[in-house]
Amino acid sequence: MSLIFAVTTLLWFIVALFDYGEFGYIWQLKEYRLDRFKDFLSTVQGKEFLKSYLISGRLGLFIVLIFLFFFKVSIFLPAVLLLTILELSRIIYKILKKQIRYPKRTAKALLIVFIAVLIEFAAWFLVKDVKIMFLLYCSRFFILTFIVGLFYLPTKLIKSAYIIIASKKMFLNPQVKVIGITGSFGKTTVKNYLKQILGAKYNVVATPKNINTEIGIAKFISKTDFSKVDIFIVEMGAYRMGEIKQICDMVRPKIGILTAINEQHLSLFGDIKKTQKAKFELLDSLPADGLAITNSDNQYCRELLPKLKCEYKTFGQNPLFAPNAHIADVKTDQEKINFNIEFDKENLHLEAKVLGQHNVMNIAPVVIIAKTLGFNNQEIIEQVAKLEAPEGTLRALKYGESVVIDDSYNSNPDGFLAAINILKNYSSDYRKLVITRGMLELGEKSSELHQKIGAEIAKNADELIVISRDSEADLKKGAGEKIKIISCFSPDELLKLIQQSKTTRSIILLENRMPGSVLNELKS
Structure with missing residues (x-):
């Protein structure tokens, strides 16, 4: 019996580790934020x-x-053994199907999972009551959620410490001109274009990849040497x-760019006016001798400009708003965009080897x-011609006989429509396929916007x-019924569908995040 008990105990904690890892993955995906987690639970995936x-x-x-609870322990021990075997079978199945989910190995994630397992381990050896272990087994999600809650205060204190250190570091480097970029979409692309062009003349540093929260920026500042930096671009x-x-209080921007405002993250902000006020915090934070730059075609970007205390300049395609x-x-076309831009009474003809008409608003x-x-002007023309789109933002990849348009970085209503519009550049000789998980955090507008996107896909693609x-x-x-529609929720099945397109003349648009196995296949 002691050997069975020991083996059962070992297997039990292997199952516990996988369980807490999966729960930790979900919380980490939502940045340990209750508002994002609550929004997740309101989705179909969350309800499932x-x-x-x-x-x-x-x-x-x-x-x-x-x-x-008051039954004898002897009734529970065989049940524990049976349950452990069933759970291990479930885990082995998920491993074989490559469905195991676990958080990125950060100190916080590892500590949360470790504490959860430790609580169960301590209960097992201190209480030595199989009934209590059953109750803990049933409560694992709530145990880990409780630990996430306990981390709120220390996380806030650590975040505050990082922000103080970062603020002091920026104060001690007054030679650095900080350019802030915000908006509902286009932030990362504008950041990358700005770094590429300004880097031709200045020593430029920019926040990496999708680092755009206060703690992420503060950590980046704390480990960056700014002694020789001229310009710091902050998404x-x-x-x-x-x-x-x-x-803004931490980095003190001198120049601010507001790309555009739409329904992205509407479920978290509550309404678009709150989104507008949140985005305008960048422009409101600029000093009197600063410069605000925004999109005159966007109603929500135009509305509050007269209230700014600094100079502002606008860009846009609609002459009615006098950009x-x-x-x-x-x-x-399939490889580049050409356009004219009139600024300071000078006209520049620009060409960039990037996809999508919308990119003129990023440039x-x-x-x-x-x-x-x-x-x-000549320097600008030359640098714009060298621009490269960031990874996962409408980059064309050759995949056998097919062309993949990779827009898997993220998705929003305007960006999705712009990506669909690119399909028009390809002739009807191509089979046009859109693969998407849709858009996230659109709140009450989600149904309306997804139906609108579906209609546009039907007009421009052959398959969804x-x-x-x-x-x-x-x-x-x-x-509707205008095109072929396939629902595919298995990464393995999706990979097979994509592999079938390798030998066909197809245009494959990947919109929003894709399984890693799919992206690895396309880049191999």
């Missing part, structure tokens, strides 16, 4: 998670155990009001800043593959 055996099944078992993201202001940098004569604010910082249940019904409703 709540209905799953891991939550509802174990909660039901918990209720049964309350009634059986600023937010899920609620006050977060961008906190970043300082007027974009016109836009032409696109225009960069041109304004380049001119402001001393670039002449939906890889998330959250957007499945609305995308199908929008597309």
Whole structure:
């Protein structure tokens, strides 16, 4: 019996480690934020998670155990052994199907999982009551969630310490000109274009990849040497009001770019007016001798400009709003965009080897800043011609006989429509395929916007593959019966579908995040 007990104990904690790892993955994916986690639970995927055996099944078992709590231990030990074997079978199946989920190995994630396992381990050896272990087994999600909650205060204190250190470091480097970038979309692309162009004349540092929160920026500042830096480009993201202001208080931007405002993260902000106020925190934080740059075509970007205390300049394609940098004569093809931009009574003809007409709105604010910082027209023309789109933002990849348009970095309503529009550059000789999980955190506008996207896909593509249940019904409703629609929620099955396209003449648009196995296949 002692050997069985020992083996059961070992296997039990192997299962516990996998369970807590999966729960930790979900919380980490939502940045340990209650607002984002609550929004997740409102989605189809979140509701399925709540209905799953891991939550509802174990909660039901918990209720049964309350009634059986006073039964003898001898009744429970065989049940523990049987349950452990069944759980191991479930885990082995998920391993074989490559469905195991675990958090990125950060100190916080590892510590949260370690504490959860430690609590169960301590209970097992201190209480030595199989009934208590059953109850802990049924409560694992709630145990880990409780630990996440306990981390709130120390995390806040650590974050504050990092911000203080970062603020002091920026104060001690007054030679650094800080350029802040925010908006509902386009932030990362504008940041990369700005770094590429300004880097031709200045020593430029930019926040990496998708680092755009106060703690991520503060950590980056703390480990960066700014002694020889001329320009620091900071991408600023937010899920609620006050977060961008906190970043601005830390880095003190001199120039601010507001790319555009739309329904992205509407479920977290509550309404678009709150989104507008949150994004304008960047422009409101600029000093009197600063420069604000924004999109005159966007209603929410225009509205609050008169209230700014600093100079502002605008860019756009609609002459009705009198942009300082007027974009016109836009032409696109499968490899590049050409357009004219009139700024400071001078007309520049620019060509960039990037995809999508929308990219003119990403390049225009960069041109304004380049001119402001001393670039002449020829230098701007030459640097724009060298621009490369960031990874995962409408980059064309050759895949056998097919062309893949990789827009898997993220997705929003305007960006999705721009990506669909690129399909028009390809002839009807190509089979046009859109693969997407839809868009996240759109709140009450989600259904309407997904149906609109579905309708546009039906007009411009031959086939749609939906890889998330959250957007499945609305995308199908929008597309109607005009095109072939496949629902595919298995990464392995999706990979097979894509591999079948390798020998066909196809255009494959990847919109929003894709399974790693798919991206690895396309880049191999």
